[in-house]
Structure formats: C-alpha cells, structure tokens
Amino acid sequence: MVTKLNHSRAGVIQAKIRPIVRTSISDKIVEQLMKLIADGDLRPGQLLPTEKTLCVYFDAGRSSLREALQCLCIVGVLSRRAGEGIAVAEGGNKFLQKFVEWRIITEQHDIEDLMQVRIALESVTAEGAARQAKEEGIAELCLLLEKMKGAADDKKLFAALDLKFHLYLAEASENSLLLHLISTIRNQLEKMIDRVLPLPDAMPLSLKEHIAIVDAVACHDSAKACAAMRRHLNATLKRYHRALDVQRVSTASFGHKKSSGGSKQTGKANVPAKTGAQQYAPEILLPVH
Secondary structure, eight states: OOOOOOHHHHHHHHHHOOOOOOOOHHHHHHHHHHHHHHTTSSOTTOBOOOHHHHHHHHTOOHHHHHHHHHHHHHTTSEEEETTTEEEEOSOSHHHHHHHHHHHHHHSOOOHHHHHHHHHHHHHHHHHHHHHHOOHHHHHHHHHHHHHHHHTTTOHHHHHHHHHHHHHHHHHHTTOHHHHHHHHHHHHTTHHHHHHHTTSTTHHHHHHHHHHHHHHHHHTTOHHHHHHHHHHHHHHHHHHHHHHHHHHHHHHHHHHHHHHTOSOEEOSSSEEOOOOGGGGGOOSSOOOOO
C-alpha cells in the first residue's frame, strides 16, 4: 500500500536534507595535495611529478591543475624552482604568516584583543630568551637600548628600534614559529604605536620597561623576564587608552571652536574672532596615521 507523506512528516525530512555543495576541481586537487603533505607522502623539498603526470593521476584538465598549483604557491605551501619544477616548500613560515595575516586583516579584531595575544606570545619569548640568550645576543639587546636612548627626540626611529628589539628578543628565544606570529601581529598594531609615542612620557617609560626586560634576560631569570614583558605590554595598552582619551578631548575642542565662530563680546569692546588656521588649532592634537 502506497501512502503519501503528510505535511508534518515532509517538513521533518526537508529539515534533515542539506544542499549539495558544488566544489571546483581545483579545490579538490588542493585538498588532496594538502593531505599528501600532511600525511608525509610529500615532504619538504620534494619535487612534485610533472604537470602531465599529475593530470593523469587526478584525471583533471591542465587548467584546473595549474589553478590549484598556483594557489598553493601563492600561500607558500609549494615553491617553483627554475628549470626543475614545483616542490613542496622547505618551511611553512610563509604559509603560516600569510594565513595569520589574512585572518587578522579580514576580521574585525579589536586592538585590545590583538594586544592580549601579543602579551601571551611575547611573555613566552622573553622567558625563552632568558633561558637561551648567549652573550653576543645580550650585547646586541644592550646596544639596541643605547640606540633607543639616543632616539629620545625621534619618534619614528624610536618605533623602528622598538620593533627591532622585540623581534630580536623573539629570535633569541630560538622559536621561529613565535617570531613569525609576533611579527605579523606587531605589523597590525602600527597605528596604535603611532598614537602612543606622541604622549610626553611614552618613550621614557617604554625605555625604562625595556631596560627591565634586558636586565632579566642578562641574569637568565626567565620568570622575571616574563613578568617584565607582561608589565611593559600592559603599560603600553594603558598608554594607548590614555592617548585615545586625549585625542577625544582634542576632537571635542576642535568641534567646539569651529561651531562658535564669529565675534565674541566682552563688557567694553568687541574681540575679533580667530580666523584662518587659528580657529582650527586645538591646544592638544595628536597626529592620526
């Protein structure tokens, strides 16, 4: 006996059915190549078979294959070798950096979120540097401190030296993965640094905090180095919030002056309103980059 589905039963079945996802041939090729690399069947530095052979293996056209290979070369999983062909990349650094950088750029990450990640990562690098740092590495950190002292009147140079300091510390920890992650996140925080450094006490305080980090590293005190880095980055985040507050006051002052143009009268005489650049010059205005 044949029966028809009632309305409620049909609704249950419909709810459990999922649309068929159409995947391109090149995407399927990428998936298989990634799995071969993950499983160790294709190893770093190993050349892939020729395009003609891969087309046979995948039962795919050359255009789809080339699209897949080009995609993996762009993100750094594969690399082209002149006169040899395409090989599995020697290291995953480029792939990791591209992946993290793209994730950070395309998603709306709050400055505070990124700083919390940076605090977690750089606390580990400071701890590792204190354990691993050699005499020449400590000497290089001390030299960077001296250069930062000499850049007290040059915000751009100070920022560049600050970046070099943190990256060198990450190198001293001998953890290449952390180095690339820190570098990527730090690049996304440049606007934050541009706002912090114009504060009158920002560079002297930052320098003092860097000295405390180097002192701990030089003593090979990993716990102290970790704590010093956390204090420094938390203080940097607080300075950033203070810089935003100052800028909000400046913006409000700017708007007030613009809206209150015209002559101001006192008890006895007219005082001419400020004109030109004068009326738009707030007392405190931080540069916005």
